[in-house]
Amino acid sequence: MFSRAAMEAARVARSVPLRARVAAAASAAAGAAAVGGATVLCDDAVHTVEYDWPHSGFLQTFDHAAIRRGWQVYREVCSTCHSIKFVAFRNLIGVSHSEAEVKKIAAEFEVEDGPNDEGEMFERPAKPSDRIPGPYKNEASARAANNGAYPPDLSLVVKGRHLGHHYVMSLLTGYTEAPVGKDLLPGLHYNPYFPGTSISMPPPLMDGQVEYPDGTPATVSQMSKDVTTFLAWCAEPEMDERKRMGMKWCSAMFLGLALSMYYKRFRWSPLKTRKITYHDINR
């Protein structure tokens, strides 16, 4: 599209005076920009919006208050359908909650344990060392409860989707009315960011759905941002530490490089600065 517009502009430019040429070039550029920003009709989804996350920079850490709020959104909303089976309660300690808080949270869940002395499995309150139990026993029961669709485990979804956290954020805030002419099958919802645009997940968030103890207004975009930050942490819990170690290693290596360069020059200076002269012994 762009190249055709540019070629057209060039063709016009050759045959008209300067002022008209400038106008033609400007309108071609505007046209090309408009085409570049729109979705091409044959695409099956709108391209994910890329957000400026507070944790995506080279030296930036997760917003831990957002992780804490995000856990609340996951717990109160998403956990009715989605599991985060690779995360244990204890992983929250020191990240978003204190140890006492995590013990209290864990005790609200029941996990299956056993077998006991009679060979029976039994339920007991969860401990911080347990993985966070999901809402369904297995994939079949999850599908049965969701119209045949499987709500995927969210522990690694941020790593498992193109543009990870940008995508999850776009998906959660992207629900709209289906455009005229788009027929949805029963039980499907329109979301332009989901590949194919028909998703089985009903819009999970509504303004004011959770009440944040820290007073943050619980708008859809705020809750989406918080739960996405939480899921980004679930997928990459080592990120803060990794960046810190990276910084330490880079500084140490840089220092090492500077010292070795100095040492090399110091060691080689007698050789590099010597002067060699030759005497003509036949003279």
Ligand code: HEC
């Ligand atoms: C009523 C059940 C339900 C709730 C509540 C729910 N989801 Fe879903 N979710 C689903 C189902 C079903 C799918 C599978 C959609 C499909 O494949 O069409 C899904 C899919 C997803 C996906 C994957 C999309 C993809 O690209 O495959 C993400 C991410 C997601 N949900 C995040 C969330 C978050 C975050 C919350 C909480 C704010 C949430 N969901 C709440 C049912 C739910």
